[in-house]
Amino acid sequence: MLVAKLIDTTLCIGCKACEVACQEWNDQEYTLGTFNGSYQTMPDLAPNFWNLIKFNEVQRNGAEAWLMSKYQCMHCADAGCLAACPAPGAITQLANGTVDFVHENCIGCGYCITGCPFDVPKLSPASKKVYKCSLCSDRTAVGLEPACIKTCPTNCLTFGERDEMIRVAEIRTRELKADGFKDAGIYNPAGVGGTNVIYVLNDAKQPEQYGLPKDPIIPWTVQLWKGPLKALGAMVFMGSILGAFFHYVVFGPQQEEAADEVE
Amino acid sequence: MKSNEVRVARFDGYERVMHWMAALSFLYAALTGLAIWSPVLYWMAALSGGGFVIRGTHPWSGVLFTAVIGWMFARWAKTMGLDADDRVWLTRMDKYATHQHDALPESGKFNAGQKMLFWSQVVTALLLMVSGVVLWFPEWMPRSLRLVAIAMHPLAAIGSIAGIIVHIYMGTMSVPRSMRAMLLGWVTPNWARLHHPKWYREWRGSTNLR
Incomplete structure (x- = not known):
């Protein structure tokens, strides 16, 4: 059974309780943020900061709009991080859809950072390993909802069976449309096979305004590295080795030098 | 004089050290690189301390190899035309x-x-x-x-x-x-x-x- 986190951005009040809950549950050390003239806690996610409320200040129909959106791992069905990862067992995809990092197997190469179309995983300079939201896999394993969901005071965040979450999102979208948000919709990008973190946006035609990429995909060079290049390499290496061996078998070594006088 | 009684100098000491430095750094970089390249070959990482270790050492062996190739270029580029x-x-x-x-x-x-x-x-x-x-x-x-x-x-x-x-x-x-x-x-x-x-x-x- 797939689970999903539903983020209804229209209900977010920017209280950042989810940020605190995430830090608390995951026992993250507090790091001073960078003040850049915004309410946002820090500019970007960090190895010890997996859940960030983005305070997006954008122009809409000639007026200022202040869009808050929760930014964390999207737990993609086709996960770019997993596609890029070269270390067996360092990234696992659980039956419920959670994409989880297993740090004892992580080698810290950072390929997941390159593979992720959402720029989520962060390399820790201290441990030289990569970190991101685990969907609180240690909570969901025992039937609890993720810490951010548990703490959200406005029901902006809900968690449950994925189909159910999509149904709720659809109902909410209809309500928003009835309220005049004609472009309201669900963010569940097909380019990565759908995500297990889905959003309700009051303008789904412009997800960039919420800091979300419009059409995230696993880049073709990452797929090339993970698939065809391995086959090509195997053929070239085996071809070279077998070619050399059979060359020896058929033609033998080159002529021996003569032992006679120097001409 | 018999051929085996005469020596023709082919590679001097610098060239031999240069070649074998390139060979060893290449071998190390290639084997650790192959381990990272394919899960099928990941077991080779254990030969040099595991995946986490070779993620740290592989780049340095590459730096050494490139440096030696630079030396080789300086020494042999003309001859290799x-x-x-x-x-x-x-x-x-x-x-x-x-x-x-x-x-x-x-x-x-x-x-x-x-x-x-x-x-x-x-x-x-x-x-x-x-x-x-x-x-x-x-x-x-x-x-x-x-x-x-x-x-x-x-x-x-x-x-x-x-x-x-x-x-x-x-x-x-x-x-x-x-x-x-x-x-x-x-x-x-x-x-x-x-x-x-x-x-x-x-x-x-x-x-x-x-």
Whole structure:
């Protein structure tokens, strides 16, 4: 059974309780943020900061709009991080859809950072390993909802069976449309096979305004590295080795030098 | 005088150290790189301390290899230039592979195949180093560059390793006594005459051997 986190951005009040809950549950050390003239806690996610409320200040129909959106791992069905990862067992995809990092197997190469179309995983300079939201896999394993969901005071965040979450999102979208948000919709990008973190946006035609990429995909060079290049390499290496061996078998070594006088 | 009583200097001490530094750093970089390249070969990581360790050491072996290739370039680039005979040689490589050496133009200190290996290694080392630095520091490099590097690095490595597989075969099995030249630095006059006639004549002209 797939689970999903539903983020209804229209209900977010920017209280950042989810940020605190995430830090608390995951026992993250507090790091001073960078003040850049915004309410946002820090500019970007960090190895010890997996859940960030983005305070997006954008122009809409000639007026200022202040869009808050929760930014964390999207737990993609086709996960770019997993596609890029070269270390067996360092990234696992659980039956419920959670994409989880297993740090004892992580080698810290950072390929997941390159593979992720959402720029989520962060390399820790201290441990030289990569970190991101685990969907609180240690909570969901025992039937609890993720810490951010548990703490959200406005029901902006809900968690449950994925189909159910999509149904709720659809109902909410209809309500928003009835309220005049004609472009309201669900963010569940097909380019990565759908995500297990889905959003309700009051303008789904412009997800960039919420800091979300419009059409995230696993880049073709990452797929090339993970698939065809391995086959090509195997053929070239085996071809070279077998070619050399059979060359020896058929033609033998080159002529021996003569032992006679120097001409 | 018998051929085996005369030594023709082929590679001096610097060149031998240079070659074997390149060989060892290449071998280390290639084996650790292959371990990271494919889960099928990941067990090889354990030979050098595991995946986390080789993620740290692989880039440095690449730096060393590139530095030695730079040294090699400084020392051999001139010698490795292709002359008219070499160009003809390259069009008749099949004759070389089938040991019909009479059908080939004469070679100098290096034959055209060796020269091509040299240039291909210079090019792949350059590609590997540039893409390698990008992959080394994912947190500092723009994603657009990393996306190019993630495919370029293994592609260049495949070409480079294939060339070295052939090189090792030539040096160990295919050309008798060629290892002596790179390990000890000298060959006999008849070896030189057989494999590198033009280079042999240069030596013959400069020596006062009767």
